[in-house]
Amino acid sequence: MREFVLSTLSGIASGAVYGLMGLGLVIIYRATDVVNFALASMATTAMLVGTTAVGWGWGVLGGLAAAVLVCSVGGVAVREVLIRPLGSGQLFTALVVTMGVALILDDVQLHVWGGQPRTFPPLVGGEVHIAGAAIQNQQLLTVAVAGVAMLAVGYLFTRTPLGAAMRAVAESHPTAQLLGINPHRIARLAWALGMGLAAVAAGMFTPISGVTIGGLQGSLFFAFTGIFLGGLTSMTGAVVGGLAIGVLANWAAAYVSASFRDTVVFAIAVAVLLLRPQGLFGKQTFERV
Numbered sequence: 001m002r003e004f005v006l007s008t009l010s011g012i013a014s015g016a017v018y019g020l021m022g023l024g025l026v027i028i029y030r031a032t033d034v035v036n037f038a039l040a041s042m043a044t045t046a047m048l049v050g051t052t053a054v055g056w057g058w059g060v061l062g063g064l065a066a067a068v069l070v071c072s073v074g075g076v077a078v079r080e081v082l083i084r085p086l087g088s089g090q091l092f093t094a095l096v097v098t099m100g101v102a103l104i105l106d107d108v109q110l111h112v113w114g115g116q117p118r119t120f121p122p123l124v125g126g127e128v129h130i131a132g133a134a135i136q137n138q139q140l141l142t143v144a145v146a147g148v149a150m151l152a153v154g155y156l157f158t159r160t161p162l163g164a165a166m167r168a169v170a171e172s173h174p175t176a177q178l179l180g181i182n183p184h185r186i187a188r189l190a191w192a193l194g195m196g197l198a199a200v201a202a203g204m205f206t207p208i209s210g211v212t213i214g215g216l217q218g219s220l221f222f223a224f225t226g227i228f229l230g231g232l233t234s235m236t237g238a239v240v241g242g243l244a245i246g247v248l249a250n251w252a253a254a255y256v257s258a259s260f261r262d263t264v265v266f267a268i269a270v271a272v273l274l275l276r277p278q279g280l281f282g283k284q285t286f287e288r289v
Helices: 002-032 039-055 059-086 091-113 137-159 161-171 173-178 183-209 217-230 235-255 258-275
Strands: 127-130 133-136
Touching: 002 039, 002 059, 002 133, 002 137, 002 161, 002 183, 002 217, 002 235, 039 059, 039 091, 039 183, 039 217, 059 091, 059 183, 127 137, 133 137, 137 161, 137 183, 137 235, 161 173, 161 183, 173 183, 217 235, 217 258, 235 258
Parallel strands: none
Antiparallel strands: 127 133
């Protein structure tokens, strides 16, 4: 029972990180049709800036705020300088560009901060015991912060004029323009919001895992698996898929084998995609031929 509780709660905490990263990916994709493979590298760069800010005496919250700001501004810069000039309909080219950005950032991180792992302090210390299982307070905070962030994003998209504009752009750029909405402004906001969520996810995860070059790539792939499982165009699917992948990964490690954890998770995701290609929450689309 203790092992089940520990693996489930730890999986929920990890899944909350995957859900936040997946939510950022979906927001960017729906607004700009770009799959941002540089998200993990950009979030890692932001967290390295955050560790530097903590070293300067800014405190943990100051370091996290600096990381979120750097990641959001960096996202807008990548979109404006590298993605926007490509024009619309360049999905593959934009994908390659973001992969290139990831490789460049990894090299910059190595030369500026070195290859040694760094630590980002937890926002809260200590642990609690639930059903005999010791859970770090930082993990519980991760779940709470992710829940609040997801509710805030949900409110933004369903209850505000800005959210309505973002939904309109996601549905149809030409129609949004006819309604007087500027798609480029919405795209900038989407990149800023999506990358800000990625930085928050990294800020919750790195106090436990440490800050290393490429350390968030595994989380990014789990986030991708979560959004494919939940539905590439569904924000709810990104969250639910991320949580499901986190729990499934921990259960596989605990009850199957740690060496087969990724295999089990990806096999389940592939099976779902074979049975329901649009994911659990995605909308099925039809194309006239």
